Amino acid sequence: MKLLICTQKIDRNDPILGFFHRWVKEFAKHSGQVTVICLEKGEYDLPQNVRVLSLGKEEGKGRLTYLSRFYRYIWHERTNYDAIFVHMNQEYVLLGWLPWRLLGKRIFMWRNHAKGSWLTRLAVLLSDKVFCTSPQSFTANFKKTELMSVGVDTDFFKPDSSVHKRPHSILFLGRIAPVKRVDMFIEALRILKDKGIDFTATIAGNSLPRDAEYETMIRNKVLTHGLSSQVVFTGSASRTQARDLYREHELYVNLTPSGSLDKTIFEALASGLKVVISNNFFEGKLPKRWVITDDSDAHVIAATLEDVLSEGSEIVNDIASFTKKHSLKSLMDVLVTAMNASSAK
Numbered sequence: 001m002k003l004l005i006c007t008q009k010i011d012r013n014d015p016i017l018g019f020f021h022r023w024v025k026e027f028a029k030h031s032g033q034v035t036v037i038c039l040e041k042g043e044y045d046l047p048q049n050v051r052v053l054s055l056g057k058e059e060g061k062g063r064l065t066y067l068s069r070f071y072r073y074i075w076h077e078r079t080n081y082d083a084i085f086v087h088m089n090q091e092y093v094l095l096g097w098l099p100w101r102l103l104g105k106r107i108f109m110w111r112n113h114a115k116g117s118w119l120t121r122l123a124v125l126l127s128d129k130v131f132c133t134s135p136q137s138f139t140a141n142f143k144k145t146e147l148m149s150v151g152v153d154t155d156f157f158k159p160d161s162s163v164h165k166r167p168h169s170i171l172f173l174g175r176i177a178p179v180k181r182v183d184m185f186i187e188a189l190r191i192l193k194d195k196g197i198d199f200t201a202t203i204a205g206n207s208l209p210r211d212a213e214y215e216t217m218i219r220n221k222v223l224t225h226g227l228s229s230q231v232v233f234t235g236s237a238s239r240t241q242a243r244d245l246y247r248e249h250e251l252y253v254n255l256t257p258s259g260s261l262d263k264t265i266f267e268a269l270a271s272g273l274k275v276v277i278s279n280n281f282f283e284g285k286l287p288k289r290w291v292i293t294d295d296s297d298a299h300v301i302a303a304t305l306e307d308v309l310s311e312g313s314e315i316v317n318d319i320a321s322f323t324k325k326h327s328l329k330s331l332m333d334v335l336v337t338a339m340n341a342s343s344a345k
Helices: 019-030 063-076 090-102 118-126 182-194 209-224 239-248 263-270 298-309 314-325 328-344
Strands: 002-010 033-041 050-054 083-087 106-110 129-132 145-147 169-173 200-204 231-233 251-254 274-277
Touching: 002 019, 019 033, 019 050, 019 083, 019 328, 033 063, 050 063, 063 090, 083 090, 090 106, 090 118, 106 118, 106 328, 129 328, 169 182, 169 239, 169 263, 182 200, 182 209, 182 298, 200 239, 239 263, 251 263, 251 298, 263 274, 263 314, 274 298
Parallel strands: 002 033, 002 083, 033 050, 083 106, 106 129, 129 145, 169 200, 169 251, 200 231, 251 274
Antiparallel strands: none
């Protein structure tokens, strides 16, 4: 199979989208040729059978240039791909489906957002098959959708016994945004402090411009609650920096509500951390005390943090099979098989 991948960004150092660089490498192992069209490109190191074409965001280009380059690329490269894999951005499907249909190409879309619109429904209709990881994804209930594992690079995110973990250390890694419920995390830390519980916490991530006021509020809460000596803000973390943070901490916290599956949860698990999460996807899959079902109460969160911090670290060995199931290698084997089977019809 020769594959065209359409994605937002190719940059192995990007703190949010850098993981997809590794996905492209895995696709290259299963494909004779891979062509990538991205909105923006940064630093990358990909196999010789991969070609990266940018729409020009890194050059400061505008929407007209994006469109003209997109249509030029899909036409000029038409003999270099048999199928299209659209990652997350449904706009590529909506823009490209007609020429792709006329060229006889098959369209596969990966979309895992919990929310969608009539445009999402249209993109699903125009795709041959859709993939997602969460049963609560907007696309999960369509007949042509197939649920997939998350695809964490377990060759990269793995424990390192030579790294000394900070005792009673808590990591909160992700965007500083209301949906991540960082404010509730800070309230839980205040309760731990008032109870005299020993801990340190790292908040790794930045806010988008629209959430700048929210980040200011979070930082002010830390000051107001007297947590400055226990809570550190590190800013966004590259893929390598994230791996180091996982290895240095004992416990990872993610309070994003059910409906999406943050890959950071699986990265933390693969790195050997205990976790506290508020996503019902993990009920029955991880230790019951790690999954918060009443996530609206900071006291419940604080009590859970206290209990899990007091646990030994041996329990992480018991979830190795769950982590392996969501490895990138496992995902790619199933994903490529599904695409090949659909293309053969």
